Amino acid sequence: MTYFYARTIEGDFEAVVERTRAALQKHGFGVLTEIDVQATLKAKIGEDFRPYRILGACNPVMAHEALKMESHVGVMLPCNVVVQQTDGGVEVFAVDPAASMSAIENAGLLRHAQTVGEHLRAAVAEV
Template identity: 30%
Template structure:
């Protein structure tokens, strides 16, 4: 429970970048946890990304029996987009793979949390990278919108 409160607190109060952008995108799901998680995986696949095995948010931070199974990070990648980005800016690898986390709080509210691609790109100050990732920004938003319709 502690990491959930911290995560939601951090996202609710996420500081902005120097350009005024929030560092995270947070959207509530109208569906239950399992339905949201399954829909997220399917939607990511539909947008031509490869989905890696899920990870519990607390995995490795606590013993296996204490891990909150209602906090799951779904990691994914489009390898052609990745290759293009690394050719432009090798340091972009610190932001990969793409991740959207699904969190259910004690009241049963399900939330999707992800990094704001536009805000993350300000860290690199590379117009070519920003242009290349414009499509990724749209894909992230489309995925989140489709999952929460």
């Protein structure tokens, strides 16, 4: 089982970040956090790195349902979606929540994570 959904597209990096935000929003996800890994590595350790952005996406209704099923599931939230520049274009990939939630012995939570994953997969496909 893979632990992420991905696709690579052509386009300007920042434009793809914005398209990713729009696709997530269409599927009920907001971006709670944004980490510019390239800028952080440059500022903290002086290293150059490719454009790499981590978006912490959250669908509040789905997160609430997960938290009702498992009080400690918050350590796995929000769902990370990454946009990175590669030699072949701009790659967009999102965590498969079912892969990470399978570590928790809760069948209901796993089914819920699969539903969340369907929405994330659809958002990645639409970017």
